[in-house]
Amino acid sequence: MQPLRIALAQTAPQLGALEANLERHRALLAEARAGGAGLVVFPELGLTGYLLQDLAAEVAMRLDDPRLATLAAETVGLSAVVSFVEESADHRLFIAAALLEDGAVRHVHRKVFLPTYGLFDERRFFAAGSLIRAVPSRLGVGIGLAVCEDFWHLAVPQLLALDGAQVLINVSSSPGRDVAAINEFGLGTATSWRTLMRAYAQMTTSYVVFVNRVGVDESISFWGGSEVIGPAGDTRFGAPLYDEGLYLVDVDLADLRRERIATPLLRDERPEIVLRQLERIVRERAGEVRDTTAEPGAEPGLDVAPAAGSAPLVRR
Amino acid sequence: MSAPLYELPEELRIDTAIARRITGEFIRGQLRQAGFERVVLGLSGGVDSALVAYLVTEAIGAEHLLCVLLPYASSSAASRSDAEEVVRRLGCASRLVTITAMVDAYFGAGAGEGALGADGPEATALRRGNFMARMRMAVLYDLSVVWGGLVAGTGNKTESLIGYTTLYGDNACAFNPIGDLYKSQVRQVAEAVGVPETIIVKAPSADLWPGQTDESEVGFSYADVDRLLYWMIDQRRSEEELAAKGFAPAFIERVARMVAGAEYKRQVPPIAKIGPRTAGLDYLYPRRRPGSARRSG
Numbered sequence: 001m002q003p004l005r006i007a008l009a010q011t012a013p014q015l016g017a018l019e020a021n022l023e024r025h026r027a028l029l030a031e032a033r034a035g036g037a038g039l040v041v042f043p044e045l046g047l048t049g050y051l052l053q054d055l056a057a058e059v060a061m062r063l064d065d066p067r068l069a070t071l072a073a074e075t076v077g078l079s080a081v082v083s084f085v086e087e088s089a090d091h092r093l094f095i096a097a098a099l100l101e102d103g104a105v106r107h108v109h110r111k112v113f114l115p116t117y118g119l120f121d122e123r124r125f126f127a128a129g130s131l132i133r134a135v136p137s138r139l140g141v142g143i144g145l146a147v148c149e150d151f152w153h154l155a156v157p158q159l160l161a162l163d164g165a166q167v168l169i170n171v172s173s174s175p176g177r178d179v180a181a182i183n184e185f186g187l188g189t190a191t192s193w194r195t196l197m198r199a200y201a202q203m204t205t206s207y208v209v210f211v212n213r214v215g216v217d218e219s220i221s222f223w224g225g226s227e228v229i230g231p232a233g234d235t236r237f238g239a240p241l242y243d244e245g246l247y248l249v250d251v252d253l254a255d256l257r258r259e260r261i262a263t264p265l266l267r268d269e270r271p272e273i274v275l276r277q278l279e280r281i282v283r284e285r286a287g288e289v290r291d292t293t294a295e296p297g298a299e300p301g302l303d304v305a306p307a308a309g310s311a312p313l314v315r316r
Numbered sequence: 317m318s319a320p321l322y323e324l325p326e327e328l329r330i331d332t333a334i335a336r337r338i339t340g341e342f343i344r345g346q347l348r349q350a351g352f353e354r355v356v357l358g359l360s361g362g363v364d365s366a367l368v369a370y371l372v373t374e375a376i377g378a379e380h381l382l383c384v385l386l387p388y389a390s391s392s393a394a395s396r397s398d399a400e401e402v403v404r405r406l407g408c409a410s411r412l413v414t415i416t417a418m419v420d421a422y423f424g425a426g427a428g429e430g431a432l433g434a435d436g437p438e439a440t441a442l443r444r445g446n447f448m449a450r451m452r453m454a455v456l457y458d459l460s461v462v463w464g465g466l467v468a469g470t471g472n473k474t475e476s477l478i479g480y481t482t483l484y485g486d487n488a489c490a491f492n493p494i495g496d497l498y499k500s501q502v503r504q505v506a507e508a509v510g511v512p513e514t515i516i517v518k519a520p521s522a523d524l525w526p527g528q529t530d531e532s533e534v535g536f537s538y539a540d541v542d543r544l545l546y547w548m549i550d551q552r553r554s555e556e557e558l559a560a561k562g563f564a565p566a567f568i569e570r571v572a573r574m575v576a577g578a579e580y581k582r583q584v585p586p587i588a589k590i591g592p593r594t595a596g597l598d599y600l601y602p603r604r605r606p607g608s609a610r611r612s613g
Contacts, residue, residue: 186331
């Protein structure tokens with residue numbers, strides 16, 4: 001047995017109110033500690049609220065911000081994942097998730113994939129991170145952090161698992177939409193996310209911890225539904241939709257070994273093949289070599305060919 | 317199974333429990349962020365405003381809701397009694413403000429000339445209807461001060477998309493909990509929250525003149541236009557694809573034109589860009605942020 005009690009902090013951050021949200025985090029850390037939790041996870045931008053727009057610069061913290069240090073100081077004997085707007089020394093603003101452990105900032109993940117479509121406009125206000133890395137943890141297993149949209153890109157959970165993560169943590173501010181009677185949970189967003197979480201847990205034989213916020217920013221309602229999925233894709237816990245709360249979930253980290261021995265998918269991964277194919281695809285997309293799926297006769301970098309006997313599509 | 321109260325296209329069927337959860341969170345969130353605890357709305361006797369009254373009651377309690385009945389002399393008696401029934405069932409505060417004197421003071425009535433002068437009586441039904449909607453708006457915003465509440469919008473997605481609203485009239489509000497629900501879905505949620513059946517099943521009407529109904533005025537049924545709008549807007553189908561689904565090309569073209577023609581009604585008016593930072597363009601803040609809430613008391 002390697003028991004771990006995980007606290008899912010399904011909170012409703014106040015938009016732009018950094019001090020109030022810091023206070024709420026401190027209170028919930030204390031509550032989780034009192035409840036025996038070893039890992040506490042807060043949602044994406046839980047310290048600032050989501051729909052910040054121009055407020056992003058006003059609530060940003062550098063990694064040396066004393067307010068972050070004060071919050072980290074509350075994690076002696078604990079692991080916690082918190083999320084905020086991080087300002088780099090050269091004044092780029094990132095959506096960051098940080099692993100705080102034993103009083104210090106252990107790891108920072110900057111959101112790599114910033115959705116800028118539909119109701120999202122993140123790339124307008126934020127810089128995109130470019131590192132996807134697992135990190136060792138006081139819990140004795142590797143941790144992989146991802147923020148919301150990062151998990152709508154297949155490579156992210158795979159890279160984290162290959163890099164040694166055994167617990168994949170996704171923190172989110174997912175707006176609820178597509179309310180329909182045909183959806184499993186009455187909410188299209190929830191149905192989609194639940195499908196993804198189970199698939200990632202099973203394919204990476206890892207625990208997946210998903211913490212999504214609740215509450216309202218402007219028009220958007222966030223749906224909660226935080227979850228813990230076991231390494232065989234089995235649901236260990238699902239928090240209610242829309243209810244704020246601190247939910248405690250007990251897991252056995254020894255299940256990771258059992259599942260990875262029984263179903264050695266990660267052992268059988270062939271990252272060198274993936275790498276070679278990706279290098280080819282990247283070169284093709286960059287126009288450095290002929291695209292193998294382009295129409296015959298297409299110019300490098302293009303995939304449509306001119307009709308037989310006609311002039312090139314692009315004249316130089 | 318009993319016969320349905322109204323026609324609900326299958327693709328428009330929603331999970332009403334989730335919809336009510338969202339509108340409840342939304343209403344409470346809007347009030348909290350603005351520093352208010354109360355809501356005021358205009359109650360016409362129709363299903364849209366009745367639903368909003370029920371949703372507000374569900375979210376914050378009837379004691380925090382003021383429903384204002386705003387009839388004109390020609391408004392139907394049935395509308396008024398339906399509105400009174402909603403007030404009675406919810407147990408919320410209500411107030412009756414007849415707008416006849418305000419409207420007649422402008423257009424004139426009978427032999428008496430109004431502020432507009434001799435051409436007042438020639439005003440079209442459209443002008444009179446728009447003016448009435450704006451008088452109701454003016455009353456609601458005035459009473460919002462007395463009541464200390466935010467004005468809740470009661471317009472639905474169908475009328476917003478086809479432009480069947482009066483700019484700065486019935487579409488004026490502080491927030492709108494049902495603006496993303498088609499009329500068919502409004503009826504569905506109304507049934508779930510217990511809005512009286514008579515209100516759900518009666519023909520929707522702007523009640524601008526006796527016997528007027530929305531559907532006879534625009535020439536198509538809500539069930540049909542809701543389905544068309546759902547496939548056209550939400551599911552991004554082209555006109556060819558819509559025709560292949562069985563919608564008549566003339567119907568598609570007419571509704572597409574109505575939607576495009578009403579774009580201006582759904583947006584904040586443009587400001588001429590002159591300075592370095594301009595609201596809505598490169599000065600972008602959430603409507604509610606630290607410091608923006610009204611001080612309580």
